[in-house]
Amino acid sequence: EAGVVQSPRYKIIEKKQPVAFWCNPISGHNTLYWYLQNLGQGPELLIRYENEEAVDDSQLPKDRFSAERLKGVDSTLKIQPAELGDSAVYLCASAGGSSSGANVLTFGAGSRLTVL
Amino acid sequence: AQRVTQPEKLLSVFKGAPVELKCNYSYSGSPELFWYVQYSRQRLQLLLRHISRESIKGFTADLNKGETSFHLKKPFAQEEDSAMYYCALNAGGWDNLFFGTGTRLTVIP
Numbered sequence: 001e002a003g004v005v006q007s008p009r010y011k012i013i014e015k016k017q018p019v020a021f022w023c024n025p026i027s028g029h030n031t032l033y034w035y036l037q038n039l040g041q042g043p044e045l046l047i048r049y050e051n052e053e054a055v056d057d058s059q060l061p062k063d064r065f066s067a068e069r070l071k072g073v074d075s076t077l078k079i080q081p082a083e084l085g086d087s088a089v090y091l092c093a094s095a096g097g098s099s100s101g102a103n104v105l106t107f108g109a110g111s112r113l114t115v116l
Numbered sequence: 117a118q119r120v121t122q123p124e125k126l127l128s129v130f131k132g133a134p135v136e137l138k139c140n141y142s143y144s145g146s147p148e149l150f151w152y153v154q155y156s157r158q159r160l161q162l163l164l165r166h167i168s169r170e171s172i173k174g175f176t177a178d179l180n181k182g183e184t185s186f187h188l189k190k191p192f193a194q195e196e197d198s199a200m201y202y203c204a205l206n207a208g209g210w211d212n213l214f215f216g217t218g219t220r221l222t223v224i225p
Contacts, residue, residue, distance in 0.1 A: 003159075033213075040125075042202050042215030043160070056212060091160065103148060103206050105213060107160040 004108035006092050012114045018080035021111045025073065025094030032069060033105065034077050035091040043091055049075065079113075087115045118143045118207045122216035129193050130224045137188040137219045139177075139203030148206040149179055149186040150213070155199045163188075163201070173197070193223045 005024040013019050025032050030051050035043035046065065048056040051072040060067065064083070069075040079086055089112050093105040119142040129135045141147055151163040164172045166179040166186060177188045186203060203216040 040217070042120075042204075042217045044215070045212045048212060103213070104150075104162055104165065105152075106162075109159045 004092055004094050004106055006108035006111050008111055009109060010112050012116065013082055014116050015084055016081040018078065019082050019113060021077045021090050023075045023092030023108060026106055029094035030096040031094060032075050033093040034067060035093065037089040037091055082115045084115050087113055118205055118214045120203050120205045120214050120216035122203055122219050124219045125217070126220050128222045128224055131195055132192050135190050135193045135221065137201050137221065139186045139188065139216060141184050141186065141205045143205060143207050145207060150204040151177055151188050152202045152204055153199050195223050195225055197221060198223045
C-alpha cells in the first residue's frame, strides 16, 4: 500500500505563475481533503470531497484556487496566479476505508510550495 | 465556532520524565478528538482518538468535557517521542477536522 501519494513534493515558482498539485488517495477512500499548512501552524482545510462532489469548499480562496476530482479518485489543486503568501505546504488526506474508520485521516507527504 | 487550542508551542522534557501536552477545545456539541503526530521527515499520522480509549506508544488522552480538554500524557518520555503533536477536533459526523497549532516536543537524553 503506497498510502496517499502527492506530487510534486517541492515546487518553486515566481509570483503570478500557475501551479498544480496532484493527489492519489488510498484505494477505496471516498473522502479526500486538501489542507494548507503554513509554517508554525496546524493544517487548515481548503476543500473536502465526498467521491467527486466538493461538499465543503468554504475556505478555498476561489479567486485564485481551484480543485477537481473528476472521477472520484485522483484530485488536482491549482493556484493561478500564485502570490507570495501562498508559500506553504499543501497536504492531501483521504478517509473512509473500513479498516481505518470514517473520521480517521491518512495524510500524504505534502507538496511544499515556494513562491518567489 | 469550533476551535482547538494548544497553548504550548514548544515543550522540552528529560528522558524518563512524565510529559503532558495540553489541548483545549471549543465546541458546543459532542466532539470527537484526535491526536496526530509528525516525526522528523515523516508525514502526519494518527496517534490516537478518544473513542478508542487506547494507549498508543505509551500515550493516553482522556476527554474531559467539563474542562473541554483532551490532554496527551505519557508517564515516561522516550527520545523517540520527540516530534510535532497536533490535537484535532471533529465536530460531529463527516464534518471537518480542525487542528490546533501544534506542540513541538523535545525529549532530552
